[in-house]
Amino acid sequence: MSVTEAEIIEGCRAGKRELQKALYERYSGKMYNICLRYAKSKHEAEDILQEGFIKVFDKIGQFAGTGSFEGWIRRIVVNSALEVIRKRKIDFSSIDINYVQDPHEHTFNTISTLNTKELLAVIQELPDGYKTVFNLYVIEGYQHSEIAEMLSISEGTSKSQLARARNLLQSKLNETELNLKKIK
Amino acid sequence: MKDEDKHNEEMDKLFQGAFAQWEPKPEPAAWDKMEARLNRRRRKRVGILISSILLLGIVGTWYFWPNSRLNKENIVNDSSSANSAKQLNSNITTTVNSSAVSSVKDSKEPVTNTNTQVQPSTSHTISAENKSNTPSAKVMSSETNTTSSIQANDNRTVLTKKKKNTNYVVVPKSIAMNSGSSTATGSHKKNKTVSEKSNAVNQNVAGKSEINVSETKKDAQQSTTTVTNNPSVVSNSNETDANVADNKNKQSTTTLPATKDTTTSIVITAANKAVMESSDLKQDKKQAEKNSNTEVIKKDSAIQNAYAVAKKDSTVKQNGEQHKLSVSIYGSPEIGENNVTSTNAQFNIQDARSTVRISAGAKLNIKLSDNFELNIGLSYSQYNQSNKVDSAWLVKSDSIPYVFATSLGNMSIPDSSMIPSGIIFFQPRSKFGVAYKYTETVSFINMPINAKYTFGNGKLRPYITAGLNLQYVLSEKASLEVIREYSSSQIIDQHFTYNSLDVTKFNFGPSAGAGLEYILTDRLDIYLEPNARLNMLHFSSSANSTNYFIGCQAGVRIGL
Numbered sequence: 001m002s003v004t005e006a007e008i009i010e011g012c013r014a015g016k017r018e019l020q021k022a023l024y025e026r027y028s029g030k031m032y033n034i035c036l037r038y039a040k041s042k043h044e045a046e047d048i049l050q051e052g053f054i055k056v057f058d059k060i061g062q063f064a065g066t067g068s069f070e071g072w073i074r075r076i077v078v079n080s081a082l083e084v085i086r087k088r089k090i091d092f093s094s095i096d097i098n099y100v101q102d103p104h105e106h107t108f109n110t111i112s113t114l115n116t117k118e119l120l121a122v123i124q125e126l127p128d129g130y131k132t133v134f135n136l137y138v139i140e141g142y143q144h145s146e147i148a149e150m151l152s153i154s155e156g157t158s159k160s161q162l163a164r165a166r167n168l169l170q171s172k173l174n175e176t177e178l179n180l181k182k183i184k
Numbered sequence: 185m186k187d188e189d190k191h192n193e194e195m196d197k198l199f200q201g202a203f204a205q206w207e208p209k210p211e212p213a214a215w216d217k218m219e220a221r222l223n224r225r226r227r228k229r230v231g232i233l234i235s236s237i238l239l240l241g242i243v244g245t246w247y248f249w250p251n252s253r254l255n256k257e258n259i260v261n262d263s264s265s266a267n268s269a270k271q272l273n274s275n276i277t278t279t280v281n282s283s284a285v286s287s288v289k290d291s292k293e294p295v296t297n298t299n300t301q302v303q304p305s306t307s308h309t310i311s312a313e314n315k316s317n318t319p320s321a322k323v324m325s326s327e328t329n330t331t332s333s334i335q336a337n338d339n340r341t342v343l344t345k346k347k348k349n350t351n352y353v354v355v356p357k358s359i360a361m362n363s364g365s366s367t368a369t370g371s372h373k374k375n376k377t378v379s380e381k382s383n384a385v386n387q388n389v390a391g392k393s394e395i396n397v398s399e400t401k402k403d404a405q406q407s408t409t410t411v412t413n414n415p416s417v418v419s420n421s422n423e424t425d426a427n428v429a430d431n432k433n434k435q436s437t438t439t440l441p442a443t444k445d446t447t448t449s450i451v452i453t454a455a456n457k458a459v460m461e462s463s464d465l466k467q468d469k470k471q472a473e474k475n476s477n478t479e480v481i482k483k484d485s486a487i488q489n490a491y492a493v494a495k496k497d498s499t500v501k502q503n504g505e506q507h508k509l510s511v512s513i514y515g516s517p518e519i520g521e522n523n524v525t526s527t528n529a530q531f532n533i534q535d536a537r538s539t540v541r542i543s544a545g546a547k548l549n550i551k552l553s554d555n556f557e558l559n560i561g562l563s564y565s566q567y568n569q570s571n572k573v574d575s576a577w578l579v580k581s582d583s584i585p586y587v588f589a590t591s592l593g594n595m596s597i598p599d600s601s602m603i604p605s606g607i608i609f610f611q612p613r614s615k616f617g618v619a620y621k622y623t624e625t626v627s628f629i630n631m632p633i634n635a636k637y638t639f640g641n642g643k644l645r646p647y648i649t650a651g652l653n654l655q656y657v658l659s660e661k662a663s664l665e666v667i668r669e670y671s672s673s674q675i676i677d678q679h680f681t682y683n684s685l686d687v688t689k690f691n692f693g694p695s696a697g698a699g700l701e702y703i704l705t706d707r708l709d710i711y712l713e714p715n716a717r718l719n720m721l722h723f724s725s726s727a728n729s730t731n732y733f734i735g736c737q738a739g740v741r742i743g744l
Contacts, residue, residue, distance in 0.1 A: 017219065024215055029207030036208060043587055044596065046210055047686075050218050057222065116202040123199075138196045139203055166192055173195075 005069055012060045020057055027070065028053075031077045037123055037135050038081035048084050052077035078140060082150060085128055114176060122172045130165035137162050224721055231692045231720065235654055238633060242558055246550045507707070507743030510549040512559070514711075514739025518543045520567030520626075522591040522723050522731045532589045533622045536571035543735065547632065559634045559649065567733070570623040577618075591731075592624050592662050593686035593724040619667040626660045626687070632695055632717075643703045653695040653717045660687045686724050691731070693720040699737070707743035712736065 003011075003022050011019025032049050039045035055076050063072055114122070123131055132151065136142045137158070142150070144158045151158070519538050545563020552558060569591075588595045634651030663681045697715025704710060719731040 017222070020222070021215060021219070024218065028210055028214070032208050032210045033203055033206050037203065040596070041587075043594070046214055046217075047594075049210055049214065050221065053218060054221065054225075116206050119199060119202045138199055166195060169195065170191075 009060060009063065009065070009069065012057055023056070024053055027073055030070070031073065034074065034077050034135075034140075035081060036120055037139065038078075038085060038132065040124060044084065048077070048081045051084075052080040055080060074140075078136075082132070085132055114173065118176065122169060122176060125172060126165060126168060129161050130168060133158050133161040134165040134169070228690060228692075228721060232690070235633075235652060235692060238652065239560075242550070242560060242633065245552075245558070508551050509744040510551075510741050511744060512547045512549060512561075512711075512739045512741040514546070514563075514737045515542060515544045516563075516715075516735040516737040517541075518565055518567070518733055518735035520565075520569070520731070520733045522567065522569065522729050533571055533591075533620075536569040536591070536622065536624070538567060538569040541566040541568055543630075545630070549636075549741065555638050557636045557638075559632065559636055559651070561630070561632045561634075563630045563632070564627070565630055565733070566625065566627040568623070568625045570621065572621045574619045588620075588622070588664060590622065590624060590662055591723055591729040592626070592660055595662060595664055595680065597664070597666070597680060621665040622662070624660070624662040626657060626723075628655050628657045630655050630717075634695065634697075638701070645701050645703070646698070647701060647711075647713075648696075648698045649713070649715070650694070650696045653693055655691040655693075655719060657687050657689045657691075688721050688723055691719040691721045691723070693718040697737070701741070709741050710739070711741065712738050 003019065008019050008023045008026070012023055028049065031052060032045065035045035035048040035052070036042070039048055052073075056073050059076065063069065123134070126134065133147060136147045136150070137144065144155045144162075147153075147158045148155045153161075517540050519540050521538055523536065543563055543565035545561050545565075547559045547561025547563075550558045550560070586597045588597065631654040632651060633654070634649040636647055636649045638645050638647040640646070661681070663679065665679050695715060695717035697713045699711050699713025699715075701709050701711035714734075714736045716732065716734045718733075721731075723729045723731045
């Protein structure tokens with residue numbers, strides 16, 4: 001028996017456990033996608049997912065019902081991920097010495113044919129600052145001004161982090177594809 | 185630049201497309217963990233609610249606790265006479281003319297003596313004083329095995345009575361006064377009505393009726409005591425001709441001597457409350473004195489002595505813990521245990537050893553009865569535990585980072601820290617060895633709310649306590665020193681410190697203790713109390729840990 005979104009929302013507001021579980025089952029996959037992109041590991045991603053859904057259950061009374069419910073959950077989960085990242089005290093001004101490369105060294109090859117899991121692994125290898133800005137801008141679709149506000153950084157920093165993230169991603173994609181070709 | 189922009193766009197689309205519809209499934213156990221956490225949160229909310237209600241109840245009890253139950257002295261204070269009389273308004277109406285002041289106190293002990301027989305389930309003592317003529321009267325009584333006395337500072341009339349289970353006696357002290365004063369004291373039985381009116385003269389006892397009084401018959405005007413509704417009045421007087429306890433269901437009156445200058449009218453109405461039972465009002469004075477437990481003391485020194493004795497008698501019971509409110513200050517060596525029992529992390533830090541820390545606090549003690557009291561406190565505590573392992577083997581895992589499960593939560597160590605580039609694991613070796621030292625320190629504030637029951641009345645008193653402890657974590661710190669040894673030639677130290685872990689800030693649970701207190705002075709006692717408390721919630725939401733504390737309070741208590 002399928003439960004409608006309205007029923008789930010109403011049930012969660014009443015604190016009904018079975019409807020909370022229904023909400024979790026419906027959206028956990030999509031939200032876990034977000035968590036994995038921001039986290040360093042599966043374990044951390046699950047922690048973020050748990051934290052995000054706990055907040056969803058806590059704040060569901062505040063959901064006005066006017067916008068997309070999935071979008072509302074997504075924002076909560078993203079914020080939960082950012083909280084975890086903030087705890088790690090990211091220094092956006094620093095650049096990991098291991099990853100400093102001249103962007104002009106890159107040759108813009110054809111776009112990778114890596115699958116989603118391989119792309120995820122590439123993203124997870126990025127330093128926190130790069131990864132966060134890249135995810136927020138490219139995947140979540142936030143503007144630099146919004147990112148700057150969310151992360152308490154300047155728009156310039158956000159843009160530079162994104163540029164570096166792209167360069168590094170390109171470098172890693174090339175490297176990964178090269179390795180895969182060698183194996184094959 | 186165009187190429188770069190184009191390439192960026194293509195790359196963005198690549199990632200957007202890859203993740204747009206991707207729905208990886210978290211581990212099936214993830215919901216179970218979340219449900220367990222939701223249940224804990226629900227219990228926590230219930231705990232907070234119960235604690236709040238309990239706290240509110242305690243504060244309310246403390247604030248509204250009736251004075252009559254706590255004030256064991258039963259000393260009638262002249263200054264509060266008017267208010268006291270008002271309190272009895274529904275049961276007793278006392279009117280004292282000539283600016284007399286009435287004082288009323290309740291006690292629930294039956295009164296019996298030779299001349300005055302009052303056998304109420306509830307007895308009332310009324311004292312009236314005529315201030316216009318300067319004498320003042322004080323009435324004191326206490327409960328079992330205590331002394332009751334009435335003191336007239338000016339007229340030097342004191343009635344002292346000692347008897348078990350006795351409060352005190354009807355004493356119209358004005359009779360004893362030489363001039364210008366009138367004081368009446370009466371005892372009443374429940375469900376009876378007594379009224380005394382000085383203006384209604386039914387039986388003239390003036391000059392004859394001396395109720396516990398050896399002085400002053402002259403110049404006395406008439407005052408009338410009217411007893412209605414099945415009254416029985418027994419006077420301590422030895423020379424009264426009045427039979428106050430005439431007939432049941434009739435009105436009887438007793439005329440009491442009043443002063444020359446003033447007419448004292450005392451109307452005592454105890455609706456459904458008061459009764460006076462009299463026995464023989466015509467008893468011979470000598471016989472009465474022989475049988476009576478009442479003695480009259482005329483001299484100032486004797487009055488003062490009697491007052492002092494009575495006061496001492498009632499205050500002796502107030503030593504130390506007898507004070508309604510007291511404050512305790514204590515220190516306690518304490519040891520806390522908080523061990524990880526199971527986790528899904530790669531490596532559990534178990535068997536950590538706790539070290540003894542000193543906690544300190546203060547508590548307010550609210551006395552509810554002779555043996556029971558409530559304690560509400562605030563204390564600062566700390567616990568520390570550490571563990572040192574010389575050889576632990578970690579599996580080279582694809583899952584990064586490496587996670588150490590501690591009782592404060594999981595400590596994630598980045599893969600780049602644990603396995604630096606250049607380290608290659610050759611088969612069959614898939615593990616690498618580490619030595620590590622783990623230390624965690626947590627400081628918190630406690631709010632114990634305990635009920636305490638004390639045994640005995642001696643100087644050394646055992647007691648037991650039980651109640652609820654609320655705990656809030658102020659700070660937590662964990663450090664992990666990892667020594668990685670990949671080969672005999674390569675040893676790398678890493679030191680990780682975590683100041684903000686996944687710690688349950690608020691916790692609660694039962695607490696219990698048993699101790700001994702030693703009464704030093706009226707206001708001071710010392711105590712020693714071994715105790716224990718258990719936290720109902722795990723210290724960390726990600727670590728299943730059992731968390732309990734054992735300590736031994738040594739403290740001093742000061743009566744307020």
